[in-house]
Amino acid sequence: MTQIYRAFLLLVAATIAQMSVFAQPVDGGHARVELVTERALAVPGETVWFGLSFEIDENWHIYWVNPGDAGIPPEISWGDGVSLPTDNIQSFQWPEPELLPVVPGQIMDYGYSDQVVLPFAVTLPDDIEGPVLFEGVADYLICEDVCIPESVDIRLMLSIGAQQIPDTYGADLIQASLADVPPPLSGDAALTAQGDTWRLSLAGESVAGLTGDARFFPYGHEITHAADQTVQFGPEGLSLSLVPASAGASLPETLSGIVKIGDAVFDVSATAGAALPGTSGSSGGAGSAVPGTSLPLLMAFALIGGLILNLMPCVLPVLSIKAMGLVSATANGDTAKARAHGLWYTAGVLASFGALAAAVLAVRAATGIAIWGFWLQNPILVTARILVIFLIGLWLLGMFELGTSVQSVGSDLAAKQGSAGAFFTGVLAAVVGAPCTGPFLGAALGAVMSQSAANVILVLLTMGLGMALPFLILSFSPGLQKFIPKPGAWMETLKQVFAFPLFLIAAWLLSVLGALAGYRMAAMVVAGAALIAFGIWAYKSAGQGAKAILLAVIGLALIVPIFGLISATSAWEVAGSLGWCAALAVAVVVIARLNGNLSSQIAKGLAAVAVFAGLIWPLAQARTALSSDAPTEAYAAKYDTEAWSPERVAELTAQGRAVFVDFTAEWCVTCQANKLQTLQTRPVTEAFEAANVAFLVADFTNGDPVIARELQKHNRAGVPMYLWYAPGEQSPEVLPELLSIDLVTGLVEAAS
């Protein structure tokens, strides 16, 4: 009987096997499903890979082994339709899933869209005689907005023989899918309770040095699937913060799942224990791939960023003003005043950051895009900052005393020892320090810019608080105040020394302005600064030799018509300038006939006018200045650079070329440092040349909405940003803000 049955089966099977070669996938409704195998002919005793292949309709998805908050994973019921023990059929290997945020922040699913093959291994018994029939039902839940359970009959006949013959179609599908199945992590994983959250720390050769977006996908339901996972990177690996499924849940003995870091993915089983060292320190790109990073963490970054602002060279000189105030207050034993100082200074910093938040929000509302460095792209704002910094420099040098001159209200207020003085010192510190964005700030701001207005304000205020914190603590803790040096003559010297870093900052800003609005605009600002200096000097000296000063004023005033003549482009302008000269000549005659007292008054008035004009004139010029369209050509000698555009990147990557994109700007110090220390060095240029890397430059000096969007897409608030497209890759790797030669050449070598 069995003989006859077997012979019959063989006959049927042979027919089906012929058919199965041409078998089409079965349409389940919203997916085409097919059972595939790597063998056309298998030998007894071997383990053969099979795969359940899905081709899913657009916008629909099926689920991973853990579907997340809703859904169920696909499964096969073999029933009696398989002619070998079902124990020989292993369960699915699951390729890495994607996040499916159903309701952001509330419902998160894990699954697959487009195409996926779920591989599974089948062990053929040694004594098997073929062909073997695999017949069953594949059940899967497929969802778009609504969910539909679909069910398809799957069938495959595997021929058995003495020699392996591959089925290339099936083998290719299965191999590609197996490559996406996460390998075990080589390294350690620990799970640690940390307040209300859990910290998953990973260390070891698999993860050390990896960066990018990171996400943990649990096999179970121990954590809140929809919660953001913030990531920190350290030298040994990384840490993710996870939110338990319910508040106060006890830490599980083990937590298993997979972890995705950039393009890498690993199977992880973490045991409860102390957090692994070296797995934190710097914030990752943007943490999770889910929009909206957790607010408390952003605020923590903002606070640290604010603290770091204190160390920036562009803040230090202003802080010295504050420190001197504290020195004099404590020297008098007036602790109450020291405390008031601290509080008012904090209030000043917070007010400035609040104003900045308002400005950022206004710009975002107007343009739809907010970029931290935007105010370095506006010639008027840059001009104003150069002149203010120059003025502060003059004051530090002792060019003028505060409290007497009407022209320097802001600095006057800043220098007062009282609460108003402390408040304006805070304002001053914030105004000068705000643009020095360290890497911390970049990450925090990049993440917060896309958030609600309230969060933007909150994060910026927190940053302000961080900036004010050292002085606040100092003013309240008498013990720490002892570390402040005793006042003395050194203070005046130190004050003067601080003038020079300010002048250097002004010079740097001048180069920014030159890049923005051309060298003539920069020259006008220098002329304006000279006029201010002259005005201050003239005012001070107005008592003696007033007539001489007035004549000098007229002599200097000749600059205006001379500039006019040089830059004149029409007959009217020439006529105007000549008219100026005539008026000045008349003034010389009048002054020669004036008495001393009156000329002193006029000299003072003119000095005030000079200072005022020195401030206003460059600003007025800046308003009309058109941004020049000659961005940096700094790379020209080293590379065949091209201007960046998303289309060009798509074109080059489609050709299979490696692409390096430098998002840079003239005013970005870190960009220039990377350029000099890494990108223009010999090892890097040679490596790029050898690997035929296309070098694209996205110049953000003048702001550009397309570049701004690209920055935002990668959760960056500004430049620098470096993207690396390995050959054949469509999606880039975001490199760290600080590059190194080893890092860049390593990337190129790994790719070629």
Add this chain to the structure above:
Amino acid sequence: MTTFTRRNLGLAAGMATAVALTAGSMIALSANAAPVSGEAAPIFVDYQTSSGEEISLGDFEGKTVVLEWTNHDCPFVVKHYAEPVTNMQSLQSGAMDDDVVWIQVISSAPGKQGYLEAEAAISKNTERSSVPSYTILDPEGSLGRAYAAKTTPHMYVIDGEGDLAYQGAIDSIRSTKVDDIALATNYVTAALPSVAAGETPEVTSSAPYGCSVKYN
């Protein structure tokens, strides 16, 4: 020279407090805390039902309350209402006999799957012989969000003191197959006698399964 005054300190302290309070409330608001079994269930007040009444959790003090998140077109809900078996209907009528208040909640937004107006909700229940005490219409999804309801079905059992006794899946087998109902452990059936006896159920929470709630 301006000196330090109490008023100045008050101003500065006020500013600092404002910042701290804003920060605190933002953190509190951003935390989307799910209810915890054994603790007080989120209180709800004056929710519209299909019969036109407005009900609050406080109306049922001393009684056990079951909340059932539903979406009549979701395959997982269809499974539990399927005839034969009529799993959900039997649970509802059994609960009614034991003086348990059974409340269906529809959190589907207008235009989304499962959304029903009052009359349609009543006729849907008549059609499938479903007998809940009430059907809350929650098109805004506020009740669903308060309870962190994720799927349909998603079940909650609240004891007479207003504490959450059970939350999660209806049973132990995550599928859309009617045949699995008989094989599965029904967590609600298991929890109700314990709650009636004033004891803690053996299983107090589980991961729910089903379709996602179709929030707006």
